[in-house]
Amino acid sequence: MTEAALRQPDSPWPGHHAGTRAYVRVLTAMTAAGIATFSQLYSVQAILPDLAVRFEASPARVALTVSLATGALAGFVLLWSGVADRFGRARVMGLALIASTTLGLLAPLVDHLWLLLILRTVQGAVLGGMPAVAVAYLADEIYAGHLTRATGAYVAGNTLGGMSGRLVAGLVADLAGWRWALAADSLLAVLAVAVFLVALPRPRGFVASHGADAGLRRRIRTSLADRGLLALYAQALLLMGAFVTVYNFLAFHLLDAPFALSPALVSLVFLAYLAGSLSSSVTGRITERLGRHRLLLGATALMVTGMAGLLAPTLPVVLAALVIFTVAFFAAHTVAAGWVGQRARTARAQASACYTLAYYLGSSLFGWLGGLVYAALGWSGTAGYVIALCLLAASATLALRDPPHGTPAGPGHERTRDHTVTSAPRPDTRTAAE
Known part of the structure; x- marks a missing residue:
């Protein structure tokens, strides 16, 4: 059935349904955007040991090439969300991808x-325009009943980008050095941006906001008023901090005894991202059946299990544990990111931007602090640090049992096992699920 048949005459735009050509185009474009964004953002993570040798710097200092980029991204997401509210989410995403690739x-x-750090900081700030509005764009353009699976597909593209960027950089660096590694990732981004620009359909659900700055401040306050949204931001902050810490410093751990792997072999550990990509795609469908809160807690517990396995002295166990840790993280991220897009009744772009801000602030702050822990306490101390972040994230989920701010329980609301679903439509007629 076509979207025209599904839509009543003169009714508001309901969003693209799964299986339609436009839906496939949206997912293709957003997957390409995820590859372009995250192949660039995290490519240096695979060559941190090379950068430490080349610039005669400590692991914590070269890790700033990751932390400053993600920190700048976090610092600019709210600004980008305001720009996108006025000029369009698709325009902002395209501009961010073209500028960052340049x-x-x-x-x-x-x-x-120091020059590389400055360039990475500016690049991160520009890249913020993509993840700042991506989930809000999907919420505008995709039918609400299919939004969770669409978000899962987008996150899968992110994981594919993160894996391909790290893997390409690591392998090329071992053959031709860090400069060619970064060049290869940039060329990959160029191809992905081209696919994004060709595949993305014309936006149909976006309504421009021409309010003053006071309107933006009001929308930001709204996105911070709900305890459940704050709990979701905490998931992004803490779990992303744990994840980046592992991927920043695992390479240093594997280069040392008892493993003593070559740089090329170490780069292959990023193939674990394939499992993360699969996890993101499947999680959206599982969430529709099992409920978000239960799945989020289960994924966090699995992250702790994976981190414990990364302490093993044998390589097969470490690799299996890394896959478990990666699968669990992306399952948790998919649930939390999609939940933000549906829980936010108003100021959806700002709620999405706040989640993104927390996500990359966690990458920047806790990833950098993880380097200090690694330098002081070694890999076992780093494992304890990561597990502590996961436990803090799990404790924050208690607030997710509350209905959204200003949404009383009563007629028209159905209490599920972990969240409230309202039968009242949003202004764009999609079903709002918290």
């Missing part, structure tokens, strides 16, 4: 670490 092509040309 900056990425300059990275292989720098000769000093």
Whole structure:
């Protein structure tokens, strides 16, 4: 059945339904956008040991190439969300991808670490325009009943980008050095951006907001008023911090005894991202059956299990544990990110931006602190640090049993086992599920 048949005359835009051509185009474009964004953002993570040798710097200092980029991204997401509210989410995403890829092509040309840090900071700030509005864009364009699975597909594209960026950089660096590694990732981003620009259909659900800055401040306050949304932001902050810490410093751990792997072999551990990509795709469908809160807690517990396994002295156990840890993280992230898009009744772009801000602030702050822990306490101390972040995230989920701020329980609301679902439609007629 076509979307025209599903839609009543003169009714508001309901969103693309799964299986339609436009839905496939949206998912293709957003997958390409995820590859372009995250292949650039995290490509340096695979070559941190190379950068430490080249610039004669400590692991914590070269890890700033990741932390400053993600920190700048976090610092600009709210600004980008305001720009997107006025000029359109699709325009902002395209601009961010084109500008960041242009900056990425300059990275292989720098000769000093401080210059690379500055370039990475600016690139991260520009990249913020993509993840800041991606989930809000999906909520605008995709039918609400299929939004969770669409978000899962988008996150799967992110994981594919993160894996491919790290894997390409690691393998190329071992053959030709860190400059060619960054160049190869930038060329990958160029191809992905081209796919995004060709595949993305014309936006149909976006309504421009021309309010003053006071309107943006009001929408930000709204996105911070709900305890459940704050709990979801906490998931992004803490779990992403745990995840980036592992992927920042596992390479250093595997290069040392008892493993003593070559850089090329170490780069292959990023193939674990394939499991993360699959996890993101499947999680959306599982969530529709089992409920978000239960799945979020289960995924966090699985992250703790995976981190414990990463302490093993044998490589097969470490690799299996890394897959478990990665699958669990992306399952948790998919649930939390999709939940934000549906829980936020108003100011959806700002709620999405706040989640993104927390996500990359966790990457920047806790990823950097993880380097200090690794330098002081080694890998076992780092494992304890990661587990502590996961336990804090799990404790924050208690607030997710509350209905959204200003949504009383009563007629028209159905209490499920972990959240409230309202039968009242949103202004765009999609069903709002918290």
